[in-house]
Amino acid sequence: MATLPAPEEKILSVGELTREIKELLAGAFAGVWVKGEISGWKGPHQSGHLYFKLKDPSATLDCAMFRNSAAKLSFTPKDGLEVEAYGEISVYEPRGAYQLVIKQMRPAGIGALLAQLEELKRRLAAEGLFDAARKQLLPRYPRTVGVVTSPVGAAVRDVVKVLRARWPGIRIVLAPVKVQGEGAAAEIAAAIERFDRWGGADVLIVGRGGGSIEDLWAFNEEAVVRAIAAARTPIISAVGHEVDVTLADFAADERAATPSNAAELAVRDARETRHRLETFEQRMGSRIRNRLERLQRDLTAILRQHGFRRVKDLFIHWRQRTDELRGRLDLGLQGAFETARERLDRARSAWGLREAVPRRLAEARTGLDRSRTALDDAIVSRVHDRRRHTLALADRLRALSPKLVLERGYALVRGPEGRFVRSAASLAAGAHVTLEFAKGEADATVTKIRSGDDGPDGKARRESRKGGL
């Protein structure tokens, strides 16, 4: 048996050779895409790492996918599934085995699909379908929400539940559609167009629950994207989970993370709205009460100051107005007067009509006096009207305020002497009282008195009671 000559220093240990192979392979295949069929799938190891093989008719490749990479998988691997995997070749020295350490993996064909998607996205973006300027504002208080989704499954249930919880009176109209598989995109697009033709929905929710990228694919199809962009009804897209973004989301007026989130965006919380209305009523009520109180103070002051002897003296503040108006009138007449005098002067020099001038001046003066009297009369009558009007308004307001309070469910209590009861302490057990409601009255008998705290010493009493505990 012949042996090859081997210089001592050229003989490698197994470990040395394996390391050299490892470096060579790692350098040559640091980033490689490989396509094959999954085999030997056993599910995740207890460490969370995945170990399986990729094969094709001519070869088999050991593969490992570590936990961090495995967590990002968008599908569930299984035996027989064609996949495309990206990673690097590494050598496991103890066994002298090489394997592909996979960083990313996707079902085969998705790559081509994603490339098409990018192309479609570019094309539609270039057409302006995703422009912010196209986006419509969502209505703040919709009456009717249209929903385009599958009639079965969690998405429609979540949407209905959240809509009803937030705004119990909301009208929900569903267009049931297939959301995945053959014909789904056409159904979704047709449903959106039908809603638009119907015109009864104030806002549309278009979407579905979570799924694989293939399951969500209908929402990437051109027909759906175009239908969403063209719709006159504002649209909220709600496809899959937070991380799933489809072209439908780009075209929609608003993108929701999930179907439940879409329902939250579509309608407001009725409880918040009710609180807002109550605040409005309080603000209006306090303004009008202040105004009424001020008016009553003013009227009282005026009446007290002057009595009713002379109407002209009653409303001293109208005096000022009178004077002001009179001043304006005088100025106006003076202007006319000057013009007339000029004209007369010219006429006099032309015709020598000396006698006519004083007469015309006297006439003008009489006219001025007449105007003054008429103005005074007008002002006095205005003052009368105004006062009548103000008192009538005050009456209207007074009638309005307690009635409004009563309509909210309060009642007025009158005691035995017919006076309104402000404190329980003013009553005795057995007293007969009258309850006055917004509509009607009722007689009642007091059975027990619990002392109230609204007396002048109420605070002290409250404190002493607290001290006693």
Add this chain to the structure above:
Amino acid sequence: MARAKGDAAADAPLDFEQSMKRLETIVEELESGELTLEDSISRYEEGIKLSRRLQQVLDESEKRIERLVEKEGNAPSTEPMELATGRELPEGELPL
């Protein structure tokens, strides 16, 4: 019965958004103090009326779901429907 009630509600021509805006304007006008007394009072009356109408709308509750349909040659319309998952969505579960 539910049907008739629903239709009556649908016929009531109250635009919630418009009414809310009008109410906000009224509150602001009242608070500006620039209105005459007479205008203040009529605005107040209008405001309270509006607020009560809006609260009535908030009191409404609707349990039905409708389906959008379009029959050959007709305009789209709606008809009542049951969710296939009706058993999973009992009325008691809806916070109505």
